[in-house]
Amino acid sequence: MPEGTKLAEEQVFTYRVLDEFSSFDPQVVEDVNGSEVVRDLFEGLYNQDADGNNVPGVALSHTVSEDNMTYTFTLRDNAKWSDGTPVTAGDFVYAWQRAVDPELASPYAWYMELMSIENASAIIAGEKPVTELGVSAPDDHTLVVKLSQPLPYFDKMVTHATTFPAPKWAIEAHGKEWTRPGNIVSNGAYVLTEHVLKERSVRERNPMYWDNENTVLDKVVTLVIGDDAQALTRWRAGEVEKTEIPAGQYPALKEEFPEEAYALPRLCNYYFTFNLESGPEAFKDARVRKALSYAIDRQVIVDRVLQGGQFPAYTFTPAATAGFEVPAVEYAGMTQAERDAKAKELLAEAGYGPDGEKLSFTYLYNTSEAHKQVAIVATQMWKQKLGVDVELSNQEWKVFLETRGNQNFDMARGAWCGDYNEASTFLDLLTTPSGYNDGKYSNPRVDELMTEAKSSANAQPLYTEVEQILAEDMPVVPVYHYSTNMMLDDSIQGWPVNNVEQNWYSKDLYKVAE
Known part of the structure; x- marks a missing residue:
């Protein structure tokens, strides 16, 4: 944030979503709004900056073999899960194998196939065991990925939720309930502290996150409001700081709120x-x-x-x-x-x-x-x-x-x-x-x-x-x-307006004093 920014005393961001999320499990989530939450709770190899470029996440860098078929990622040694366990390359191997496992039947299994990871297609088809997937961890801070063919944009694909790490011990302890508040173990800037189905969910700062000292927002609240007009009314009343613009209303709202109505x-x-x-x-x-x-x-x-x-x-x-x-x-x-x-x-x-x-x-x-x-x-x-x-x-x-x-x-x-x-x-x-x-x-x-x-x-x-x-x-x-047609309260700063994928991370946002 710019030097001399006067921050609001209370760093809470509340925004509206149309419907309940498909999942908080990185290997199961399939909707845009659900992925927004998952990007806060979990961190993959790379994140995106405000312009949509890759920046280090759990991975600091990677190298590519001469034939463009092997990617070697170097992971940071200070990444931790919310329960204090270190994040290792093995957590990625487990997550990626899980994503292609026919037993999980991930709605995004095909994404791993698109990434051209060696043997992904055969594993998804049930013809090979998950252990044959072209991903390995020679040590805790090195992840090696073997491809079945060169893929020029492979590194762009690892900012996607399906590729985020997963905590094997928490999943084995709680089964399908592992993403519930109290059970969930995550490695992102936030932890899930509350979830009322079809109503609200709350995520709060993860003190174990490697970059926690640079996180400004303490809490992010999503409210499920199924009606666009009602959501706009609540935005006007200051109950939510971000909502979608109802169809046809952008021109009038842009005139009324030139700094807060966006069409990107x-x-x-x-x-x-x-x-x-x-x-x-x-x-x-x-x-x-x-x-x-x-x-x-x-x-x-x-x-x-x-x-x-x-x-x-x-x-x-x-x-x-x-x-x-x-x-x-x-x-x-x-x-x-x-x-x-x-x-x-x-x-x-x-x-x-x-x-x-x-x-x-x-x-x-x-x-x-x-x-x-x-x-x-x-x-x-x-x-x-x-x-x-x-x-x-x-x-x-x-x-x-x-x-x-x-x-x-x-x-x-x-x-x-x-x-x-x-x-x-x-x-x-x-x-x-x-x-x-x-x-x-x-x-x-x-x-x-x-x-x-x-x-x-x-x-x-x-x-x-x-x-x-x-x-x-x-x-x-x-x-x-x-x-993207949205109303965003001008107290919320740091929104990545130039990222055409509109991948945003709460850790990059902050709230300024009125």
Whole structure:
């Protein structure tokens, strides 16, 4: 913080989340908000700075072998768990083996596969024991990782929660209850002291953290508030210091609170996914999928519904992605009137519409006022332009994740925030083996290109071809690319506004005196 900063007497940061977290277990957590908490409770090999660059966490540095297949991390000797036990390379080996263990069935096991760690795929498939994973600890402060192929962005991937260390002794003592306050042992700047399901959670400074003397916030409180408007009211009343801006309200709030209303480009996409496995028969026809995509007026959704600096999406990968050039895809270059005309033509060709069979389906989204507004506008566009009937269905977050993951839907809301800043974090989702390919889209050429991209010195031409195939097959409908729309009280300083992944750490924040 700048010299001479006058700090507030009470260093407590309270913020709002929409829904309950998926988990506090680093190898199980699968949502953005849950990962924010996990980054406070646990520390991986590297953290990110305010611009999204890697900075030392438990690892001070690493070296890479000449063939780019072996990474050797040197760990600090002063890292401790909250119970005083030293953090060792063995804690990482245990956590990484746990992440690929079919017994844990981590929803993020596939991430370890994407990291190209030796034998990860075979272990996840149950063909090899976890002990065969290409990760070892020759001593307490050295972690060696062997890859199955060179991966230029491997070190960017270790800031992700799935790769954080885990305390074997606490997990063995408490089983699934190990993440409860009182049971949990963590190595981050904070410890979990309270958790009331669907209501609140509290994390407080971890005195054992190696850099505790430079931590300023003493306590971080999250409140679960399921309604955007109510959350904003509570922000205005000073009960929470950070909340999301309700859809459409950014322009007015920016005028009213110029220093506290934010719209920041964010490494996330928002899309509709077709269930190609067990969804409506009509969805198996690419013409139907393209018709539904073309008929969406994305400009109306971002300019009139959301109004928070979001970007209309015609590709799956956001333009904010490092090193990614947005390829030209045919429908992006059309006017909306041309897209609408093409949509009618494609739907009729497929045998649906006014002169053919009636198309109707259900759209599933997780409960939120903004998602509901987007859903209503999209379904009105489909109804007016194409005569399609859509029934809306919403579920709370955890139930929604399960329903979508089990393919119990026709069309569902999808959104993805980059796990690291490179195009593959998005495009890998639509490969056949991906754990989050909820629509079960499968195209051998896409799989082939994405495999090739992993070891390519210049992957852009491959990503361009993948995006062009996606525009042709339309397994998902890209709707918009996010911006972070939030109200942040000006007493809270140190927010990483330039980090497009919006990975923030409470240890880097501080509260100034009013």
